[in-house]
Amino acid sequence: DAKTTQPPSMDCAEGRAANLPCNHSTISGNEYVYWYRQIHSQGPQYIIHGLKNNETNEMASLIITEDRKSSTLILPHATLRDTAVYYCISSGTYKYIFGTGTRLKVLA
Amino acid sequence: EAGVTQFPSHSVIEKGQTVTLRCDPISGHDNLYWYRRVMGKEIKFLLHFVKESKQDESGMPNNRFLAERTGGTYSTLKVQPAELEDSGVYFCASSRAGGPRLKNNEQFFGPGTRLTVL
Numbered sequence: 001d002a003k004t005t006q007p008p009s010m011d012c013a014e015g016r017a018a019n020l021p022c023n024h025s026t027i028s029g030n031e032y033v034y035w036y037r038q039i040h041s042q043g044p045q046y047i048i049h050g051l052k053n054n055e056t057n058e059m060a061s062l063i064i065t066e067d068r069k070s071s072t073l074i075l076p077h078a079t080l081r082d083t084a085v086y087y088c089i090s091s092g093t094y095k096y097i098f099g100t101g102t103r104l105k106v107l108a
Numbered sequence: 109e110a111g112v113t114q115f116p117s118h119s120v121i122e123k124g125q126t127v128t129l130r131c132d133p134i135s136g137h138d139n140l141y142w143y144r145r146v147m148g149k150e151i152k153f154l155l156h157f158v159k160e161s162k163q164d165e166s167g168m169p170n171n172r173f174l175a176e177r178t179g180g181t182y183s184t185l186k187v188q189p190a191e192l193e194d195s196g197v198y199f200c201a202s203s204r205a206g207g208p209r210l211k212n213n214e215q216f217f218g219p220g221t222r223l224t225v226l
Contacts, residue, residue, distance in 0.1 A: 034214060043112070043199050043217035044151070087151075094139065094203075095164060096215065098151040 004088045009103040012082075018075040020102050021042060022088030025069040031092035035073045037084040037103070044087065047073065078106045110134065113220035114200050120224045126188040127208030129221045133182070140183050141203075141215060142175060143167075146196035157183060190225045198220050 005023045011090040012018040024033060032051050036044040048055055048062045050071075055062045060075040075082055113132045121127050133140045142154040154173070155165035159180035168175070172191070177183040187194055201215040 014160065026173070036217075041220070043201075043219045046214050046216060049214055094141070094156045095153045096141075096143070096151075096169075097153070098143075100150060 003097070004090055004099055006086070006088055006099060006102045009030065010103070011105045011107055012075075013076045014080060014106050014108050015018050015077055018073075018078040018082065018104060020073040020075075020088075020104065021070065022073070023070045024088070024090045025066055027090045028092060029068075031090045033062070033068075033071050034089045034091060034096070035060070035062065036087045037068070037082075037088065038087070039081075039084040044098075047086075078104075080106050080108060082106050112200055112216055114198075114204050114218040114221050116221060118222045118224075118226065121190055122226050123192055124189045126186065127190055127223060129187075129198055129200075129223070130183045131183045131185070131200030131218060133200070134216055137202035137204055137216075138180070139203040139213075139215075140177060141201040142183070142185055143201065143217075144196050145199070145200040146193065149196075151199065154185075180181050186192065187223075190223075195223055195225045 034049040035047040038044050039054050048060050050062045064071045083106045084105050085101040087098050089096050115130045119127050138159050140157040143151050145151045153167040156163045157177045158194045160177050174186045197220040199217050201217045203213050203215045
């Protein structure tokens with residue numbers, strides 16, 4: 001599966017949009033991009049996923065570049081409860097390969 | 109809809125003992141997965157069931173680990189005998205039937221079992 005790279009940490013002011021980038025330059029055509037987050041020591045929580053079109057749900061938006069080599073997760077109005085480690089995973093199989101993720105800190 | 113549940117939430121055992129972790133997937137989910145995070149490392153895939161059959165156990169660290177899913181419902185992961193390096197958090201996840209490339213086949217994770225081997 002393709003390897004993804006993410007910045008190790010980011011800060012975001014409460015109420016502002018949080019934009020979390022992910023690079024997946026070796027992604028293949030049948031691999032989806034998944035985003036999860038882990039709050040403290042809980043299990044990873046599913047956020048959103050997509051193949052090539054932009055996606056939006058009640059939690060976030062996912063913007064995938066046309067060449068599919070990178071994507072951005074957008075939390076439109078970050079709250080303190082969005083402080084977590086965010087994982088970007090590209091997978092075309094059942095196996096998820098987790099990286100180190102981005103530690104997002106939402107500041108009051 | 110109830111989520112993935114895991115039992116126990118914490119387990120503390122001594123080296124050489126046996127521990128069995130249990131996972132109950134979301135009802136109707138044929139796919140069940142085990143992952144773990146050991147100290148300071150990333151979350152790693154262990155194995156994947158489709159119903160009661162093991163599809164991929166490439167991530168199982170050694171033969172001290174045995175996973176079962178009798179009847180295709182809940183799953184157990186047994187560690188026997190436990191070693192110090194087995195300490196970590198063990199996560200279970202489940203997803204619906206169908207291939208991984210289907211749009212709605214995302215995995216839903218349980219809260220994990222924190223295993224401490226002394």
